[in-house]
Amino acid sequence: MEQLLNDFSPGLFVMQTLIMLVLIFIMAKYAWKPIMNSVEKREEGIKDALEAAEAAKKEMQNVTADSEKLLREAKVERDALLKEAREIKESIISEAKEQAQVEGDKMIKQAQATIESEKKAAVADIKAQVANLSVEIAEKVIKEELSDKGKQQKLVEDMLGDIKLN
């Protein structure tokens, strides 16, 4: 302790205090203050830039999500549209088919009816003609037959015989 006190130089203490005071004052004013201010400003800038980047990233994600959603919706809509179109097409086709069927059936029926009526008319015509012919033939035969007595007799007998046979 004694040596410690002996080594202590009050003059040096005063000089050191003075130098230190001046140094702290000058350094604080001309070095530390501007350095700290600029460093803090820079750090603030970096922080802001990072935050902005983060926000931009989030925004980007939102946009991507939105567009994906839109895409999905569009796809669904397109699918629905396609399905509807297919259904419409099928229904149209089936309707057309049905109509065609009905129309065809109708036409066939008509045709059949026409054919039937034509046939009937034709048959009636033929019958009439056959009747006329037979009447004419019968007239002629009868005319000829009735000119001969024997023959007439025979005819009657034949006819009668036929009836018996029947």
Place this chain on the structure above:
Amino acid sequence: MTVPNLVGAGLIVIGAGIGLGKIGGSAMEGIARQPEATGKIQTAMIIIAALLEGLAFGALFLGK
């Protein structure tokens, strides 16, 4: 330096050595257990070691 002074200085050094050893050992153990806290443990270790050192030096110089 007289003989009692030297013996006293030796005692101080022994005490400070034990203390520093304990601080260092505990710090090592702490770092081994929690390597992620290395920085904090080191700071605390250095401060406590410095305080102990101050005490030891104070005693040494008082005895000188």
Place this chain on the structure above:
Amino acid sequence: MRVFKRSIDLAATLFILLFSIGVSANSSSDEKEEGPVNTQEEVEGYILHHIKDSHDFHLFSYTNSEGERKHVGFPLPVIVWSSEGLVSFMSSKFHHDDSGEHIVEAGGTRFVKLHSKIYELESGAEEISFDEEHHPVNAHKVLDFSITKSVFGMLLIGILMLLWFGGLARQYKSKQIPTGFGRILEPLVIYVRDEIAKPNIGHKYRQFTGYLLTVFFFIWILNLLGLTPFGFNVTGQIAVTAALAIFTLVIYTFKGNKDYWEHMLWMPGVPVLIRPVLAVIELAGAFLIKPFSLLVRLFANISAGHIVVMSLIAILITMKSELTVFGSGLLSFVLSLFITLIELLVAFLQAYIFTMLSALFIGMAVAEHDHGHDHEEDDAEGVRADFI
């Protein structure tokens, strides 16, 4: 890089300038000196002399062919407050005498230099005389405001710091990121702010960064300067460390808030009878133990480092007869290289610890105690409470 180069140029010019004065001023040195340092006792004396402050900048001595002892270095001004007022003269007037034999007449009184201290002779005394314990009886110490080697070192470092950090501050005017030497300095500044000031002081750290940064770089650069061959031992001067510790003391005493004083003088939460006892302990802790531990730690670490390095270098001389010149040289080189590397670390560590503890003490004084009542019985307890 430009700032760095400029500061080196400045230092070099300064040295060369002072050198030329020094060599010319010293060419007429006296031959009373004992010649080269050879024995164990001389080595011890040399080391003890080195760790003290000195009034001239002495680099090395040699003996020329005529057997004359020559000293190379330069003198520094001596400024003392004597009975006749402020007196100043160059230290070369003492002719390297350190034993009180050479008397210098200046400003109407007479001075001698004894063990790096300047004494004023009592009026009428022709020669200094000593009592049995080798204390001078007819001379007294004077207040010594000389530009000693330590003061010279401090001024040098002050100018260097201004150049470096002022240059760094100027760089920010034109760009965001410093270039050259500023790239080394900027992370150090940020390190002190982020690792020392912020965690120990808290959000009020900004107003103390000026002091903490100045102290940190001042101590660190001076510690490093002490490891150069110029032989500065500034931070190993107890007056210097005492001044630094008192700066810290003044700051935490005047910046201490109400909480701090309440906890120191009238500790809440303990029995009333114990409070005065605690107040005495707290006051002793704040005004004696804290500054004393700060100043002694730095002083002792740096002085001890210098003594160890010089002792290891002295192995070259003291063990020459046992180990031959080559053996002792190798041993002293290896050992002193190793210790110097450790001293490089210590130089940083001591600056860090001084700044860190200053920040811690300031932080304790300005902290708002909103977390129950954890008290600092002495500083170690306080640290523990803060960290556990």
